[in-house]
Amino acid sequence: MNRDLNDPIWTAYALGEVTDEKERAELEAIVGASPEIAALVAEIRETADLLARELMTGPEPGLAPAQRAAVQTRAASGKTWFGVRPAWALAAAAAVILFVSFLAQRQLFRPDPGRERMAAVLHQTAESAVPPPAMEEKSLAPAGPSAPQPERAESAPPEADAAAAPGPVPALPSPVQETSVPQPPPSGNERTEGPQNLLLEESLAQLPLASNDVMDLINIMGGVVKAEDPIFSDNTQTFAGVAAGNINIQRDGVTVSEVRHKSGTVSRSRVDPELVGEFKRLLAPVDAEMGRGVVRGPGGGFNTEAYAARTENPFLDALENPLSTFSIDVDTASYSNVRRFLESGRRPPADAVRIEELVNYFDYAYAPPTDGKPFAVHFELAEAPWQPEHRLLRIGLKGREIEAGKRPASNLVFLIDVSGSMAPRNKLPLVKEALGLLVDRMTESDRVAIVVYAGNTRVWLPPTGGDRKERIREAIGELRSGGSTAGASGIRLAYRTAEENFIRGGVNRVILATDGDFNVGVTSHGELTRLIEEKADTGVYLSALGFGMGNYKDSTLELLADRGRGNYAYIDGLGEAKKVLVEQMDATLVAIARDVKIQVEFNPRHVGAYRLIGYENRLMAKEDFNDDAKRAGVIGAGHAVTALYELVPPEAAGKPGVDPLKYRKPAPVSAAAAGDELVTVKIRSKEPEGDRSVLYEYTVKNAPGKFARASGDFKFAAAVAAFGLVLGDSAHRGSADLERALEWAKEGKGADPNGYRGEFIRLVHRAISFGK
């Protein structure tokens, strides 16, 4: 430890600015051991007190009474702003919040290429006792042709930076020191004045309206140097190399000044090129909230939503690959997410379409088990409607139902993201409404706790009996958003809370509600998922509820819920909240079997090739089926899970793409293959608390029917799959298109007691209406 009396750490320590407990303890030890340093700390504190007292006393200037009155009048009329809250105001607020969290992120954890440079500057500063310039707003002429080509030190290891939090952030040094300002483009390019990566004109036109709030925050960011422009400086601000002008707009009858980017304007301001992408990314939610088209650049552009790339299952030769093994998936999030896209007038990215989640969104009339097994299995075989030569095999699992009022006692810990990004109406306010619905259904044997996380983590509501609804509602009502997101520490606290109140034989579950933006903290996915897996093994499951749009991190949440043996739903409105938390409450909360795996063996006599539709990220190795150490999905009480296989009869299967083997004969078939069995379906699952799996085996006869005569449920599932094939740009969509999907869905709609199928039909109409 540095014992140098001139180390700024002693000032920080004396002023209580050392927040890291370990470091503080170390410093304390040194202070205790060194009278010299103890005296120094005391002296610093004394001076600080003196200065604070001097600065805080004396005449209180304050506003003039008329000014104060004007503010109060405005505050009253401003009620329309946050009382009614038009969507665009929300959007601006969301963007600001994002910026705030972005700033925090940048300061705490951002890999900092300028770090070494900054350290050098600081070092120099210490010697000369003249601190480095903070900002420089003049002499921004582009670097001359002889200036060295700037090099960004991209190799700074992020771990080192995270470990050193709060790390230094490069306050923009003077132009001489600034090496991140890009060179002007080569001569011949007319934009010799601006930064190299000015946005293209066409993308400027798509940039969102930014509010003054956003501009205020942009202006304080290191990495932005405003142009000293006599003409524009009064009403023009700049970011990302884009000039913006104040314009007056009428909104809801009120004139407000907003800032709009002037399309195509070349700015003289300079922006750290590293930030250009950030600005675009951070402003994307504004775009989305305003219902404007999201511009997708070549690299994904403005869209900050993260979807794992999806590779569609291919057709496999049944002789070469007689076994198909996968884990069940009860998630439904992809459907509500796709719905959200379509309803906002956009086509979802193909990677956001997970067909099994679309199909599993809907309930099918599978009879529940009556033989004491955890689930019943139903099969149906008919022509594949998009390729009548092929067959479509539907495998339907139906979880055991629990009688009304017999739900086991539940220990629920809601882990709620209250970071700034959760502010919009479709996030935290919706979370609160959704929780309200669930609380209505809680009973005195249940326990509800709330843990919130943002910049830090706390127990918001200690475990409280489900009959104390007023207390719980009050705690929910008081939830507020603000701050950045440290997801990992929140999860730890939630697990601790759940473990302390563990109900043996009951439901023990952490329910995470977030937009998935785990942007600060220990967010190593590996570490997080290991923690979640460990806890799931001890009986505390994790479910994830995704909220909001814009920075929705689909892939993270799916992964977490998957590892936590929980389900993952995307809540895009109160209707969806009702479906997941009220109608399907038992399925959501009560697991009746876990590690449910399906292995299908195809009889090559009747099946030439096959393809599992969807479940791409649930595939397992054939050896994993019998390996009880390999995890798989959980099925909830009354849950219906559907899987579809497209089968190609041997006569219709094309010639294999490879030559016949020279040293081996084609695999011989057994006597059993001679029969009319099409497939054998094996299912393994464990009791929720059990460690050993039980095997269930079923066979399906090769008796395909006409699609026209298939059951309504079959037709509807096929329609949903076809819809997914089209939206997901599947190479195997055959003749499927949206019109046909619509037709099949109508044929299969049936009674539709909850109206979900009718909604699907409207959604397909909508997809058709704005083109394919």
Added chain:
Amino acid sequence: MPDASWISPILDEYEGPLVRYASHITRDPERAREVVQDTFLQLCRRGPGPIRDHLGQWLYTVCRNRALDVLRKERRMTGISAARLGARPHPGPEISAALELQERLAGILKILDTLPANQQEVLRLKFQGDLSYQEISRVTGLSVSNVGFLIHAGLKTIRERVRTEPAPGRAK
């Protein structure tokens, strides 16, 4: 009639410190009041909701930018501005000697006034605005460690001068 009561406690808490802070930038109390009024008006326009948890930081940020804008518009570059925050050199020994004479009369605030402008600013934000290093970093765009250095250096200078030239009635 909508309710304006939410703004009153905020005004009570921040109007004085903000005017003082803005005055230090604009060197003109009247303009500082305008800047602060403008800052509060903007708060009214946006509503307090989403920034409730870092209201102080937000107010100082907006106030600072407005104050610097005023300076720029008026071309009254006699005070400090973002450009000058870091550029102003330490007073030379001669000036210091003259100022030390004044210190005896006016005390610690006079010492503060002799410090480089950027040290003054972070010290004011720290001890007048009661902001943390982190918050000051966000308001000013300086790095946290830079803020730490400036506060350290500023306090050190003040400490040394108070020690060598104790102002009457001020020494503890």
